[in-house]
Amino acid sequence: xxxxxxxxxxxxxxGVLHIMTQNNTMKQIAVIGSGTMGNGIxxxxxxxxxxxxxxxxxxxxxxKALSVISKNLDRQINKELITKNxxxxxxxxxxxxxxxxxxxxxxxxxxxxxxxxxxxxxxIFQQLDECTPPSCILASNTSSISIxxxxxATSRPTQVIGMHFMNPVPVMKLVEVIRGYVTSxxxxxxxxxxxxxxxxxxxxxxxxxxxxxxRILIPMINEAIISLHEGVAGVEEIDTxxxxxxxxxxxxxxxxxxxxLDVCLAILKVLQDGFGQSKYTPCPLLVNMVxxxxxxxxxxxxxxxxxxQSKELVVAENFLK
Ligand SMILES: NC(=O)c1ccc[n+]([C@@H]2O[C@H](COP(=O)([O-])OP(=O)(O)OC[C@H]3O[C@@H](n4cnc5c(N)ncnc54)[C@H](O)[C@@H]3O)[C@@H](O)[C@H]2O)c1
Numbered sequence: 323x324x325x326x327x328x329x330x331x332x333x334x335x336x337g338v339l340h341i342m343t344q345n346n347t348m349k350q351i352a353v354i355g356s357g358t359m360g361n362g363i364x365x366x367x368x369x370x371x372x373x374x375x376x377x378x379x380x381x382x383x384x385x386k387a388l389s390v391i392s393k394n395l396d397r398q399i400n401k402e403l404i405t406k407n408x409x410x411x412x413x414x415x416x417x418x419x420x421x422x423x424x425x426x427x428x429x430x431x432x433x434x435x436x437x438x439x440x441x442x443x444x445x446i447f448q449q450l451d452e453c454t455p456p457s458c459i460l461a462s463n464t465s466s467i468s469i470x471x472x473x474x475a476t477s478r479p480t481q482v483i484g485m486h487f488m489n490p491v492p493v494m495k496l497v498e499v500i501r502g503y504v505t506s507x508x509x510x511x512x513x514x515x516x517x518x519x520x521x522x523x524x525x526x527x528x529x530x531x532x533x534x535x536x537r538i539l540i541p542m543i544n545e546a547i548i549s550l551h552e553g554v555a556g557v558e559e560i561d562t563x564x565x566x567x568x569x570x571x572x573x574x575x576x577x578x579x580x581x582x583l584d585v586c587l588a589i590l591k592v593l594q595d596g597f598g599q600s601k602y603t604p605c606p607l608l609v610n611m612v613x614x615x616x617x618x619x620x621x622x623x624x625x626x627x628x629x630x631q632s633k634e635l636v637v638a639e640n641f642l643k
Contacts, residue, residue: 348430348516349373352454354422354446355436356387359463362491363433365391368415369408369492370520376418377425384418391416394492422446423453430455431516433485435463438588443467444475451476459509461485465536465585466592469502469529480506483513486533487522489580499524500533531596532589540589543581544605546574550625550641551607557625557641575625576635579618587612616640 351367353360356378364376364387378384395409404412419425426432432450436442443462450460460482462472473482484500497517501510510526517524527534546560555563561573578586587609593602611617611624616638618624627636 348459348512350375350428350430352377352426352429352432354378354426354432354434354450356383356418357435357437358489359487359491360435361387361390362394362489363435363463363487364416365394365412365492366487366520366522367433368412369395369404372415374416375425375429376416377420377422378418379420381420384420388413388416388418394490398492422449426450426454426458428455429458431459431461431513433461433463435487438465438467438585440467440471443472447472447475447482451478457481459483459512461513463487466532466589468531468596469500469505473502473504479504481509483509484529484533485513485517486535488535495523496535497522497524498533498535499526500529501526502529505529532593536589537593539577540586540593541602543574543578543586544590544602544608547578547605547608550575551605556643557637558635579624579626579628581618582620583608583617583624584612 349372351372352375353364353367354377356364356376360376360378364374368374376384376387378387392409392413395404395412398404399406399409432454434443434446434450436446443464447460454460456478458481460476460478462469462482462484463486464472464484465486469482469484473479476482479502482502483505484498484502486498486500488494488496497520499510499513499517514524514526525534531537532540546564549555549560550557557575561575564570564573587604590602590604590608594604615621616623619628622629623638625638625641627638630636
């Protein structure tokens with residue numbers, strides 16, 4: 323993409339943004355990808371007073387994102403957490419774009435939340451490097467891809483960082499802040515401070531496969547699937563042990579259905595490749611389920627059936643005794 327027309331804005335913006343970042347008063351946020359995570363990230367920034375440019379390659383994804391944000395704001399109104407006026411102001415702060423170069427032109431911070439694919443993320447970050455003001459911080463919401471690898475595709479690797487929000491973003495408190503190998507102290511501090519301004523809790527971790535969250539969570543889910551595969555216990559029994567015995571709010575198999583079994587498998591492969599240890603080998607049952615398209619909530623079937631409206635959990639037919 324040709325970003326030359328933006329050059330004067332970039333040069334002009336550089337001085338201004340330098341002062342802005344010194345004072346840690348980032349105002350303009352661009353969010354790339356308006357899917358599950360992108361709409362939640364846009365919602366949270368806009369609700370906390372930031373101007374948000376939400377960018378996707380598909381107009382229908384942007385339209386859907388605005389409708390999801392509107393519904394989620396309604397839910398907050400119903401819980402008396404915000405007023406109707408807060409909702410309107412939040413929506414007014416969000417603009418949508420299908421042209422990335424327009425959306426990011428004045429950004430102080432970009433949070434990339436596009437599809438989890440290394441080549442795609444590398445190409446997006448190369449484009450961001452070209453099209454954003456030089457002082458702009460580039461963050462990725464990736465669940466598993468190396469921040470150092472993404473950073474090395476840009477000319478500003480010290481300004482690239484991971485901001486790993488949790489799903490659903492408006493509800494979950496944690497943001498895992500991942501320092502790439504050369505991410506600067508200043509950029510890390512700015513992102514930690516910014517996260518607190520979103521009323522979230524940032525936790526700083528280093529850039530190794532799975533970071534902390536998925537390095538611990540995904541092997542636990544894999545172990546639950548191995549236990550099921552070996553017939554040690556059934557779906558409900560495994561989840562009940564972890565819920566009532568370990569005070570987890572939901573069992574590992576239900577959580578796997580929410581995350582998506584394809585996503586769980588992809589993260590296990592990152593751990594396996596990154597550490598080269600057999601303990602990360604995906605359970606053959608998980609591989610089979612993904613191959614068969616049983617991906618959890620998003621496909622209607624995983625360890626549980628998600629095709630009905632009932633609030634009760636219904637174990638999927640394949641796992642009924
Ligand atoms: N879903 C989760 O629970 C979760 C949790 C934490 C982190 N993540 C990470 O967040 C990121 C997004 O995940 P998601 O679940 O929101 O995915 P999603 O599939 O719901 O949304 C991805 C969006 O990216 C858009 N997109 C693809 N290529 C693009 C491009 N070149 N420019 C702009 N937009 C583009 C797609 O059109 C789609 O709307 C991934 O890196 C994922 O690993 C996901």
